[in-house]
Amino acid sequence: MHGMDISWDDLRTVLALVRGGTLAAAAQDLGVAYTTVARRIARVEAAMGVTLFERLADGYKPTETAKLVAEHAAQMEQSQDALLRGVSGRDKRLTGTLTITAPQLLIGPALGPAIDAFCKTYPEVRLDVRATNTPLDLTRREADLAIRISREPGDSLMGLRLVEQQTAAFAAPDVADRIAQDHQSPVDWLNYAAFEDVPKGIDSSWPNHRVRIRFDDMVAILGAAQAGLGVARVPFFLGRTTAGLVQVPVLPPQPYMDIWIVAHRDVWPSAKVTAFREILTTHMRANRGLYVA
Amino acid sequence: MHGMDISWDDLRTVLALVRGGTLAAAAQDLGVAYTTVARRIARVEAAMGVTLFERLADGYKPTETAKLVAEHAAQMEQSQDALLRGVSGRDKRLTGTLTITAPQLLIGPALGPAIDAFCKTYPEVRLDVRATNTPLDLTRREADLAIRISREPGDSLMGLRLVEQQTAAFAAPDVADRIAQDHQSPVDWLNYAAFEDVPKGIDSSWPNHRVRIRFDDMVAILGAAQAGLGVARVPFFLGRTTAGLVQVPVLPPQPYMDIWIVAHRDVWPSAKVTAFREILTTHMRANRGLYVA
DNA sequence: TCACGCATGTGCAATAATGCATGGTATGGA
């Protein structure tokens, strides 16, 4: 009984294999060769005297026991995440790596100057920027700190509202001219994602609206607007900083989600996060006019 | 940030070192050489970029960070314990090892026949018996199953009352004779552990009592009683099965704690535990007369 | 039907981890 001591790393391997389904997937997740995964699994099975996986043609199929193991190993993983967050949070050094994440389009015009200032002020800190469309999981330490466009920070996260935002309608200059001169001319909207209809709050002196194209990507919308394909409702900072776009008066400024800086409770007090937070709040608030009418 | 992946086994090593205080103690706990512990600690410190221990002449002194790490590693350990219990509990095989624990003195007269029967019925199961004075931690899997003398099974444990018990006074035959013939002769009690005074419920026709010696060990009490040093209050099964002791009428049968078989909830349904439980309940209940007047 | 992609299993060489032996240092008791 006491002799049954199993390597914790082998348990983590079981977890990765249950999640990944195949040796290759688990191996990539763990950063080892798949043969290593196979051998570790065999070792755990021998140590516990249990069959954990059925070897099938299309991968390793976990038995009920393996699922049980994976469940508890996932708990261990959560503890490990909390551990690393805790260590990171009490780190008072301004050296090493800081990983931040932000929506792609926020990086350039909005964060660029702040990031530049941070790098100059703290040259010892290596900054890792992860620009993503889908938000990273700060609980699982995919990043130390996130800049997000949302209404509230999530659970167990701390947040600070950086600036308030508004949106307006933007288009290529010739499109804008045509619309400004002829109130009867049709306004072709370029919609983002799940927005089915033309924006609410449109100025009633322009009666002819229709949704022309829908996109799942904001970069594409900006490109289409630049190419003169239509009018897009975008945050002020984007419309103003994207070359070849001008504001169109069909849509008065609309309230939009604010920009937040968020981090996990445990990581929030870290020196690097604090330093970045201070520089960012300064820069963003100094330029708050960029984000509203 | 993502590169900061630390071996779970190394975290366990930190935990062991925080607990043990010295490399040697941690090494023994983990079953490795102490140099290995030192190297793993160095590796974790390098990977996290933090000093976890002060190297002192009399051992490794954990920093606050190390304590934090140990705290979370202890959580991981709890998850691992739960994992092993779960796997053990769903084990339907009647092979392998079963670890049981019981108070030293219960093993011989009370459990002996049942243990013998179990070994004969299930020769494929290797039985590990751990006779201890202080109860083992079933939550931490120090044993699969325990036979205990107590009023109730503990938290998160399942239990079954095997038999009820009574105590009485026992002594060497010559001491017993003297007391039986002369009600005025002094009765010298051999007390166990924390019992300060002579037992309650003594028959009033023997007026002269005193505590002669106190012991912290029941084996020693039985030896002293055999040697004629005095009268001891012991459970019936002990008094009756210890050579050279006879019952003394100064103390009518007293209620005592019952004998329980207990196991952790998770382990309880295991095939080996179930099998042992059934054989034991049968044997104990067939001999329930041994334990009471 | 055959080729292809994706999966697992195995043998071997490189690498990393480990245990052992040795040396150094502080502490406490004869």
Added chain:
DNA sequence: TCCATACCATGCATTATTGCACATGCGTGA
């Protein structure tokens, strides 16, 4: 004061682990 003890650090041979190259099996689509 000297010795015994218990601790940590380092160098080296051994062992275990790992990655790579190659072989194999199975389902899918041209």
